[in-house]
Amino acid sequence: MTGSTAIRVENLSKTFDTAAVLHDFTLDVRAGELLALLGPSGSGKTTLLRIIAGLDFPDAGRIVFGAEDATKLPVQQRAVGFVFQHYALFKHMSVADNIAYGLNARKRSERPAKAEITRRVGDLLDLIKLSGFADRYPSQLSGGQRQRIALARALAVEPRVLLLDEPFGALDAQVRKDLRRWLREIHDRTGQTTIFVTHDQDEALELSDRVAVLDKGRLEQVGTPDEVQEAPVSATVLKFLGDTIEVEAIAQAGEVRVDGQLTPVVAPAGLVGPVKLYARPWQLQFAEADRAHLHGTVRSSYRTQGRQRIEVDRPGGKTVVVEASDTARLAAGLPVGLRIVGGHVFPN
Amino acid sequence: MAQSLRPRRRFRQPSVIPGFGLTLGYTLTCLGVIVLLPLAALVTRASGLGLSGIWDVATDPRVASALRVSFGVSLLAALTASVFGFLIAWVLTRYTFPGRKIVDAVVDLPFALPTAVAGIALASLYAPNGLVGAQLAKFGIEAAYTPVGIYIAMVFIGLPFAVRTVQPLIVEIDREIEEASATLGATRLHTLVRVVLPPLIPAVLTGFALAFARGVGEYGSIIFIAGNLPYVSEIAPLLIVIKLSEFDYGGACAIATIMLGISFVTLLAINLIQAWSRRRFGYV
Amino acid sequence: MSKAIPHGDIGRPASVVTEGSRVRWLLIGTAIAFLALFLVLPLVTVFVQAFAKGWEAYLAAFTEQDAHAAIRLTLIVAAIAVPFNVVFGIMASWAIAKFEFAGKNLLVTLIDLPFSVSPVVSGLIYVLVFGAQGLIGPWLIEHDIQIIFAVPGIVLATIFVTFPFVARQLIPLMQEQGTAEEEAALTLGASGWHAFRTVTLPNIRWGLLYSVLLCNARAMGEFGAVSVVSGHIRGLTNTLPLHVEILYNEYNFVASFAVASLLAGLALVTLAVKSGLEWRYSADIAAGARGH
Numbered sequence: 001m002t003g004s005t006a007i008r009v010e011n012l013s014k015t016f017d018t019a020a021v022l023h024d025f026t027l028d029v030r031a032g033e034l035l036a037l038l039g040p041s042g043s044g045k046t047t048l049l050r051i052i053a054g055l056d057f058p059d060a061g062r063i064v065f066g067a068e069d070a071t072k073l074p075v076q077q078r079a080v081g082f083v084f085q086h087y088a089l090f091k092h093m094s095v096a097d098n099i100a101y102g103l104n105a106r107k108r109s110e111r112p113a114k115a116e117i118t119r120r121v122g123d124l125l126d127l128i129k130l131s132g133f134a135d136r137y138p139s140q141l142s143g144g145q146r147q148r149i150a151l152a153r154a155l156a157v158e159p160r161v162l163l164l165d166e167p168f169g170a171l172d173a174q175v176r177k178d179l180r181r182w183l184r185e186i187h188d189r190t191g192q193t194t195i196f197v198t199h200d201q202d203e204a205l206e207l208s209d210r211v212a213v214l215d216k217g218r219l220e221q222v223g224t225p226d227e228v229q230e231a232p233v234s235a236t237v238l239k240f241l242g243d244t245i246e247v248e249a250i251a252q253a254g255e256v257r258v259d260g261q262l263t264p265v266v267a268p269a270g271l272v273g274p275v276k277l278y279a280r281p282w283q284l285q286f287a288e289a290d291r292a293h294l295h296g297t298v299r300s301s302y303r304t305q306g307r308q309r310i311e312v313d314r315p316g317g318k319t320v321v322v323e324a325s326d327t328a329r330l331a332a333g334l335p336v337g338l339r340i341v342g343g344h345v346f347p348n
Numbered sequence: 349m350a351q352s353l354r355p356r357r358r359f360r361q362p363s364v365i366p367g368f369g370l371t372l373g374y375t376l377t378c379l380g381v382i383v384l385l386p387l388a389a390l391v392t393r394a395s396g397l398g399l400s401g402i403w404d405v406a407t408d409p410r411v412a413s414a415l416r417v418s419f420g421v422s423l424l425a426a427l428t429a430s431v432f433g434f435l436i437a438w439v440l441t442r443y444t445f446p447g448r449k450i451v452d453a454v455v456d457l458p459f460a461l462p463t464a465v466a467g468i469a470l471a472s473l474y475a476p477n478g479l480v481g482a483q484l485a486k487f488g489i490e491a492a493y494t495p496v497g498i499y500i501a502m503v504f505i506g507l508p509f510a511v512r513t514v515q516p517l518i519v520e521i522d523r524e525i526e527e528a529s530a531t532l533g534a535t536r537l538h539t540l541v542r543v544v545l546p547p548l549i550p551a552v553l554t555g556f557a558l559a560f561a562r563g564v565g566e567y568g569s570i571i572f573i574a575g576n577l578p579y580v581s582e583i584a585p586l587l588i589v590i591k592l593s594e595f596d597y598g599g600a601c602a603i604a605t606i607m608l609g610i611s612f613v614t615l616l617a618i619n620l621i622q623a624w625s626r627r628r629f630g631y632v
Numbered sequence: 633m634s635k636a637i638p639h640g641d642i643g644r645p646a647s648v649v650t651e652g653s654r655v656r657w658l659l660i661g662t663a664i665a666f667l668a669l670f671l672v673l674p675l676v677t678v679f680v681q682a683f684a685k686g687w688e689a690y691l692a693a694f695t696e697q698d699a700h701a702a703i704r705l706t707l708i709v710a711a712i713a714v715p716f717n718v719v720f721g722i723m724a725s726w727a728i729a730k731f732e733f734a735g736k737n738l739l740v741t742l743i744d745l746p747f748s749v750s751p752v753v754s755g756l757i758y759v760l761v762f763g764a765q766g767l768i769g770p771w772l773i774e775h776d777i778q779i780i781f782a783v784p785g786i787v788l789a790t791i792f793v794t795f796p797f798v799a800r801q802l803i804p805l806m807q808e809q810g811t812a813e814e815e816a817a818l819t820l821g822a823s824g825w826h827a828f829r830t831v832t833l834p835n836i837r838w839g840l841l842y843s844v845l846l847c848n849a850r851a852m853g854e855f856g857a858v859s860v861v862s863g864h865i866r867g868l869t870n871t872l873p874l875h876v877e878i879l880y881n882e883y884n885f886v887a888s889f890a891v892a893s894l895l896a897g898l899a900l901v902t903l904a905v906k907s908g909l910e911w912r913y914s915a916d917i918a919a920g921a922r923g924h
Contacts, residue, residue: 082531088524102532361732366824371727386757460899462853464873469674565750568855585752
């Protein structure tokens with residue numbers, strides 16, 4: 001379903017006032033894919049999205065749509081569908097007028113006939129499951145409904161690419177989950193090239209075909225959700241994708257040792273000497289003291305969604321969180337040993 | 349559980365804050381003595397005339413002409429003030445340029461400058477030998493001592509109302525709305541006309557109504573420039589003063605009542621516009 | 633199909649939510665020209681005319697007894713009307729903003745009423761109450777109390793036209809601030825008066841100052857209402873604006889504009905302080921700043 005390059009972002013740089021937001025940024029977006037731009041706030045992801053849309057302009061670099069250089073193409077001619085975080089619906093227009101807006105804004109010669117517009121609006125209302133809402137006003141709709149209207153409005157102009165800025169940011173948890181699944185469905189049905197910005201790892205990993213992880217205006221890694229999770233290219237990516245435990249380790253000849261004990265973690269070729277080992281909470285297991293890599297005492301434990309999370313105080317004041325299947329609750333103050341069963345190492 | 353469960357409608361919601369009786373009592377007393385009682389005197393006097401009495405005064409040719417001048421010219425002036433007021437409000441909120449804050453402050457000049465001062469200044473500027481009057485005379489336009497002069501004074505006095513009612517709403521426009529319109533392919537002009545302007549219309553109408561009401565009642569800034577020729581450039585407030593000086597209290601009251609009536613209708617219109625706008629857009 | 637669009641100045645990208653720079657400058661130019669012609673030019677004229685015959689002629693206008701009397705009366709009127717409206721405004725806004733009661737909207741509308749009454753009508757209604765033919769006129773004459781064509785009438789008319797200024801500024805301001813802080817003060821043992829002085833007043837002080845400024849400008853500059861009730865008795869019931877009118881009608885233009893320049897100066901100071909307050913304390917006065 002995904003294939004040739006639909007949009008190419010080439011050596012893009014952007015500075016606001018004095019702060020650089022994007023540095024020499026390059027990224028290919030494939031036709032038909034659902035791509036997530038994931039990064040902490042201030043990573044430049046929204047600026048990138050706005051530059052692709054033509055709402056902001058880069059200081060250097062190019063935006064190529066298919067074979068066409070779109071860098072200087074005005075936003076009106078880019079044919080992008082942009083869904084704003086706060087929807088930006090037109091309050092004084094009915095739902096139908098909102099959706100039809102892009103079509104009505106066309107020059108008379110390019111504008112579809114009235115009946116055709118009405119039909120398209122009807123189809124889109126069906127697609128977003130809001131048939132019968134055509135004559136409502138935005139103020140009469142819930143947040144989730146407004147978000148869907150905003151999407152339909154963007155789709156109505158048959159955009160080359162759909163751009164969504166934190167599409168679920170303003171919604172509460174349950175609506176968010178439903179809309180995520182629904183967006184995926186819509187994407188699978190329309191095959192529309194889609195880029196969405198999020199700071200929520202779960203959202204990016206669950207929803208997208210590929211994830212581009214941004215940090216401080218640079219592209220850290222781009223790949224499928226599995227790729228970025230299994231083979232993160234940097235500690236930044238790894239840390240951003242979930243909770244991690246950081247442990248001092250020594251790498252030598254591909255082996256990684258913690259506290260003199262060999263771990264199952266493999267060091268990449270060439271990485272030798274003191275390194276940092278990063279493990280997920282579930283990559284630690286309780287173990288007998290002589291097999292353990294780490295030692296400490298239980299500080300507290302709590303249960304969440306069938307798993308148990310145990311905070312363990314290590315000597316030197318560091319606390320690590322271990323995730324274990326639901327076992328008996330461990331008493332605070334109990335000395336425990338922890339064994340590392342997986343993880344990644346990166347240079348110090 | 350002796351209390352009835354049915355919520356009792358009461359005059360005031362309970363509150364721990366003290367001073368309700370004192371402050372409300374004082375407020376009502378002042379309002380009554382300063383505002384309501386004197387206005388009631390006018391209403392009493394006017395009702396003594398009866399509707400036919402008021403009608404007789406209103407249809408007196410000189411009075412009718414003065415009312416026509418006051419309302420007609422004020423309508424035109426409010427229209428002008430609304431158009432340029434919108435433009436000024438837009439420029440002040442959306443563009444940056446050197447001296448913007450000074451220009452913003454200047455808009456309030458008619459609020460601060462005593463009307464008599466504005467009046468003699470406008471009169472001397474627009475007199476046939478005045479700075480602007482002489483220029484206008486070249487084009488055959490007589491400003492002073494004609495309705496044109498009245499119009500100029502009314503624009504002066506109404507402008508800040510037109511600017512200050514739309515300005516806060518232009519500030520509040522969500523830029524994303526305009527960006528959304530642009531991404532959907534709309535030209536800038538289309539965006540302005542279809543997306544930006546419609547929600548501002550209630551505010552523009554409110555500003556128009558305020559400028560209009562102010563223009564109709566205005567006295568000090570007009571009488572110097574107007575020349576006050578009966579049937580030509582005599583305004584209704586001046587006629588009240590004239591009637592008073594002739595001790596024709598009935599006539600003065602009748603004109604005042606008509607003007608008051610129009611003020612109330614305007615005030616009502618403003619409230620209706622704002623109620624409608626709240627319903628439709630969720631804000632004023 | 634790709635049309636190049638201007639990128640704007642270096643470092644200032646062209647925004648899609650504004651007009652082209654040529655349109656922008658055209659609109660800015662139109663706005664400034666309009667304001668210059670309609671607002672600034674009359675102001676400048678006042679000073680130009682006042683100094684048309686030099687400093688001496690200018691100063692001569694203020695050596696007259698009548699001018700002194702007018703200045704004195706204007707100050708007296710403002711010194712009564714402004715404090716009156718400050719007390720009223722604070723009382724009214726406390727009652728309206730801090731409590732919920734039936735008929736509140738009507739009360740607010742009634743307080744606003746003087747704004748929509750023509751100044752001339754404002755004067756007229758006092759003549760109808762206190763004048764010789766007025767409601768209590770005969771009684772006043774009997775007791776030898778003069779209100780109309782005397783200072784009390786001028787004060788009353790001035791209070792009427794400036795009646796809403798303070799209240800209308802403070803009501804939205806106090807409403808925005810709610811009652812939580814006062815309630816907190818009361819739970820901490822403060823008396824109502826103490827809570828007002830230490831909690832409410834500091835919160836509204838800039839808004840209050842702002843409204844006092846505007847109220848004062850209007851009180852000193854009111855013409856129509858005062859003109860109707862004053863009787864234009866030179867040296868006795870002439871305020872500065874009325875003095876300006878008399879001099880102007882006597883074709884004593886330099887003196888007229890000289891006195892007017894005093895009032896224009898007051899307006900400029902008012903505007904300057906007002907703008908200064910707005911720039912510095914915009915948040916503290918914003919709630920009440922919509923319209924006047």
